[in-house]
Amino acid sequence: MSTIKPTPAPTLRRLPKYLEYLHEAKRKGIASISCTTIANDLKLDSVQIRKDIGITGIVGKPKTGYNVDELIHSIEKHLNWDDMSSAILVGAGNLGKAFLGYENFKKYGLNIVVAFDKDRNKIDGNIFNVPILHIDKMVDLTYRMKIHIGIITAPADEAQEIAELMILSGIRAIWNFAPRHLDVPDNIYVENAELSSDISHIKRRLKEITDKEKKYSESN
Amino acid sequence: MSTIKPTPAPTLRRLPKYLEYLHEAKRKGIASISCTTIANDLKLDSVQIRKDIGITGIVGKPKTGYNVDELIHSIEKHLNWDDMSSAILVGAGNLGKAFLGYENFKKYGLNIVVAFDKDRNKIDGNIFNVPILHIDKMVDLTYRMKIHIGIITAPADEAQEIAELMILSGIRAIWNFAPRHLDVPDNIYVENAELSSDISHIKRRLKEITDKEKKYSESN
DNA sequence: ACATTATCGATATAATTATATCGATATAAA
DNA sequence: TTTATATCGATATAATTATATCGATAATGT
Ligand SMILES: NC(=O)c1ccc[n+]([C@@H]2O[C@H](COP(=O)([O-])OP(=O)(O)OC[C@H]3O[C@@H](n4cnc5c(N)ncnc54)[C@H](O)[C@@H]3O)[C@@H](O)[C@H]2O)c1
Ligand SMILES: NC(=O)c1ccc[n+]([C@@H]2O[C@H](COP(=O)([O-])OP(=O)(O)OC[C@H]3O[C@@H](n4cnc5c(N)ncnc54)[C@H](O)[C@@H]3O)[C@@H](O)[C@H]2O)c1
Numbered sequence: 178m179s180t181i182k183p184t185p186a187p188t189l190r191r192l193p194k195y196l197e198y199l200h201e202a203k204r205k206g207i208a209s210i211s212c213t214t215i216a217n218d219l220k221l222d223s224v225q226i227r228k229d230i231g232i233t234g235i236v237g238k239p240k241t242g243y244n245v246d247e248l249i250h251s252i253e254k255h256l257n258w259d260d261m262s263s264a265i266l267v268g269a270g271n272l273g274k275a276f277l278g279y280e281n282f283k284k285y286g287l288n289i290v291v292a293f294d295k296d297r298n299k300i301d302g303n304i305f306n307v308p309i310l311h312i313d314k315m316v317d318l319t320y321r322m323k324i325h326i327g328i329i330t331a332p333a334d335e336a337q338e339i340a341e342l343m344i345l346s347g348i349r350a351i352w353n354f355a356p357r358h359l360d361v362p363d364n365i366y367v368e369n370a371e372l373s374s375d376i377s378h379i380k381r382r383l384k385e386i387t388d389k390e391k392k393y394s395e396s397n
Numbered sequence: 398m399s400t401i402k403p404t405p406a407p408t409l410r411r412l413p414k415y416l417e418y419l420h421e422a423k424r425k426g427i428a429s430i431s432c433t434t435i436a437n438d439l440k441l442d443s444v445q446i447r448k449d450i451g452i453t454g455i456v457g458k459p460k461t462g463y464n465v466d467e468l469i470h471s472i473e474k475h476l477n478w479d480d481m482s483s484a485i486l487v488g489a490g491n492l493g494k495a496f497l498g499y500e501n502f503k504k505y506g507l508n509i510v511v512a513f514d515k516d517r518n519k520i521d522g523n524i525f526n527v528p529i530l531h532i533d534k535m536v537d538l539t540y541r542m543k544i545h546i547g548i549i550t551a552p553a554d555e556a557q558e559i560a561e562l563m564i565l566s567g568i569r570a571i572w573n574f575a576p577r578h579l580d581v582p583d584n585i586y587v588e589n590a591e592l593s594s595d596i597s598h599i600k601r602r603l604k605e606i607t608d609k610e611k612k613y614s615e616s617n
Numbered sequence: 618a619c620a621t622t623a624t625c626g627a628t629a630t631a632a633t634t635a636t637a638t639c640g641a642t643a644t645a646a647a
Numbered sequence: 648t649t650t651a652t653a654t655c656g657a658t659a660t661a662a663t664t665a666t667a668t669c670g671a672t673a674a675t676g677t
Contacts, residue, residue, distance in 0.1 A: 193593035197576050239642045239655045257600040271495035278491050285596040350599045356417050358439055366602040368595050373413035375588050376505040379570045380477040382586040386569055459625045459672045
């Protein structure tokens with residue numbers, strides 16, 4: 178009956194940031210918290226935080242704010258982090274291996290249960306307790322395990338082919354770390370992890386700072 | 398004289414995507430390209446691409462589009478990728494090591510010249526030709542090398558302290574992979590690499606798909 | 618040479634997102 | 648008990664970002 182509320186993308190990007198802060202607050206023994214406080218600490222706007230938080234369905238109390246536990250629960254539920262999803266990873270190289278050992282993914286409701294590679298030297302071993310199997314086994318095994326999330330940490334030139342195999346495997350959402358556009362049907366969701374976008378921001382901001390300083394020193 | 402044009406953040410995020418596509422096109426021998434073509438291939442809006450591209454200063458020709466080489470150059474120049482920046486990395490663990498071996502960073506104008514760690518077993522070795530030194534040497538060395546970009550790939554609990562040391566080192570921009578908010582002065586730019594935000598999107602979208610299917614199968 | 622067409626740059630409109638304001642209310646202080 | 652205050656949720660306004668439209672122009676075909 179209920180229509181699926183389309184959470185704005187910017188909100189979806191900010192919510193994990195609040196969560197991280199709230200877990201930290203909880204660890205410090207803080208029981209309830211207001212948007213004003215969060216905003217001060219994270220240097221954000223309190224109205225925006227209130228709105229973001231409101232989207233998750235929780236209601237706060239005037240003067241007090243929100244109960245930290247309830248707030249954490251409300252956000253995690255909204256992000257679906259309370260419901261663990263299995264995922265496969267393809268490409269157990271430098272980046273892939275780092276991911277296999279990253280315990281935090283489980284906190285975000287993501288559990289990498291098996292990895293695949295084409296390098297025979299890497300397969301049949303375990304990295305951080307995650308088995309590494311040959312890529313040939315992916316389609317059948319993933320399909321039978323009903324896994325819907327695939328992570329690509331293989332070279333860019335292999336990414337499209339791997340994506341297509343993933344789709345055959347029943348994967349519905351692909352988290353792509355290879356710097357290559359994936360051409361997939363409309364019903365497959367691709368999240369591109371573009372580290373290069375971060376670098377754009379960093380370098381541009383740094384240029385602004387440098388230019389400003391140059392201008393300033395010239396005017397002296 | 399010229400005011401620093403403030404490129405919209407969404408544009409800054411999209412430009413690297415175009416670049417990646419354009420390099421691929423160039424490799425295929427394509428000499429000139431139109432926004433319509435790019436839009437079709439990347440499944441984006443051509444007007445948006447034209448606007449993004451226009452911000453970098455290039456002018457195209459009606460009916461033809463843009464020269465691929467010139468377009469690549471215009472975007473890379475705008476992103477400051479043609480001008481290599483040195484960076485330091487702190488925390489040569491799983492993720493940090495992967496980064497040290499990642500050749501693409503250089504294409505984005507980012508060169509990690511030295512890494513620091515506090516684990517004596519890791520220091521004084523080289524990983525992918527990048528020297529690993531003890532964290533105690535960071536402030537002095539970084540300051541003397543005039544490096545302005547710092548990457549944090551150390552545990553979250555250490556992140557704030559490392560950030561403060563980085564600021565002492567003359568670092569102006571911090572790329573933070575630790576899931577922790579950094580409290581820094583206004584003149585320091587922090588780019589938080591929130592992998593958890595990507596997961597939010599993936600899990601939410603997957604939930605939408607699943608819910609829709611459930612609804613559909615119930616109505617049958 | 619002239620018409621046709623694809624695409625450009627610019628401008629106008631629409632949609633989304635962020636911020637400011639305001640009445641209501643729970644807590645704390647007078 | 649009454650008053651002051653911080654914060655909430657809702658609503659209104661402003662800013663940013665995305666999309667649609669249009670005249671101008673370079674290439675192509677008649
Ligand atoms: N290393 C980084 O820091 C980093 C950062 C951002 C993005 N990336 C991207 O992530 C990807 C992996 O980077 P990396 O540094 O880990 O590279 P890597 O070479 O260390 O690892 C790639 C792995 O993929 C495997 N592989 C290759 N083709 C395959 C196939 N068809 N099927 C299955 N496995 C296959 C290889 O055997 C190897 O183990 C690349 O696309 C890279 O651009 C890497
Ligand atoms: N591994 C991943 O896939 C991944 C993904 C996203 C974010 N992260 C984040 O990146 C950070 C590193 O993750 P990891 O998996 O590589 O952890 P890790 O434990 O493998 O590496 C951390 C490294 O930091 C070093 N270190 C600790 N304290 C230090 C200090 N004060 N100064 C200098 N070095 C110090 C350690 O000696 C270790 O080598 C963590 O904050 C993690 O949450 C990791």
